[in-house]
Amino acid sequence: MILTVTLNSALDRLLFIDEFRPGATMRPYQMLEGVGGKGFDVSVVLQTLGAENLALGVVAGPTGRQLINLLDKYGINYELVWVEGETRIAHVIIETAHHRHSHLVAAGLSVSAEGYREFIERYERLLSQASWVIAGGSLATGVPASAYAELAEIARRQGVPMLIDSAGPPLVEAAAVRPAILKMNEIEFSESFGIQAGSLTELRLKAQALRDQNQLPALVITCGAAGILALTPEGSYLAAAPPQQAANAAGAGDGVSAALAWRLAQGYNWPEALRWAAATGAAVVLTEVTAECHWADIERLAGQTTVEVWEK
Secondary structure, X not given: OEEEEEOOOEEEEEEXXXXXXXXXXXXXXXXXXXXXXXXXXXXXXXXXXXXXEEEEEEEOHHHHHHHHXXXXXXXXXXXXXXXXXXXXXXXXXXXXXXXXXXXXXOOOOEOOHXXXXXXXXHHHHHHOOOOEEEEXXXXXXXXXXXXXHHHHHHHHHOOOOEEEEOOOHHHHHHHOOOOOEEEEEHHHHHHHXXXXXXXXXXXXXXXXXXXXXXXXXXXXXXXXXXXXXXXXXXXXXXXXXXXXXXXXOOOHHHHHHHHHHHHHHOOOOHHHHHHHHHHHHHHHOOOOOOXXXXXXXXXXXXXXXXXXXXXX
């Protein structure tokens, strides 16, 4: 079982417009709702992959109940800690003329010290059933910046590999515990570690230096259409699926996380796991709802995805 962790839940409200025009009145031609929060989105993808998983998260208020209805729709198993406040609504503005999306996210729930302790207790109990843990996203108010580092340390003690996908101080603190995979996108890498790179080659060199300095088992950086840069115990790789015309790219990175842990848990080597990860991320952008994807697309794209040893 793959355990997913969400410490800041959200309900995605997807607003489809042709193009954003500042100062103008814009009326979306379509509005949809989807699961939000990285861990929950990973569980949506894992359901498509047929991977047994359980979603552990914090939720609050009526919006939290709407979110649960969506989790039920996907057939996701979950354990939830109810806290004060309200689960966030993330307005995702999708400009179809430019095949791009933007997020407008309001502040949401608040986790008390007691609520956080309850979360940790449930996490420790569920770890005994897990083959992998995937945790990611921002942290709700009241959750300490050290949360991912603490979760990674608990997982290490129990011998369960962990993928952490986040940014900023929570990611930097987690790096010190050396989880099995530290993952982020190119912008998050730059902002979290204060490292600028003008090309993929420069990015690889600087990422390798950071990995060596922190003795990280694996560092994975998603680079949009350029692919996935992965510095792993088996070597450095660049995995790239064919470019897709995106209906909604939200959740693509969560597709990468889901497929990567799924295939590694099955004993696949890094190049093959990355092939499926890149294909899954590409499949996610073809659907309108956050993190949704179809197996037929994943399978087709896996056959078209390239994985090259990247020591350039």
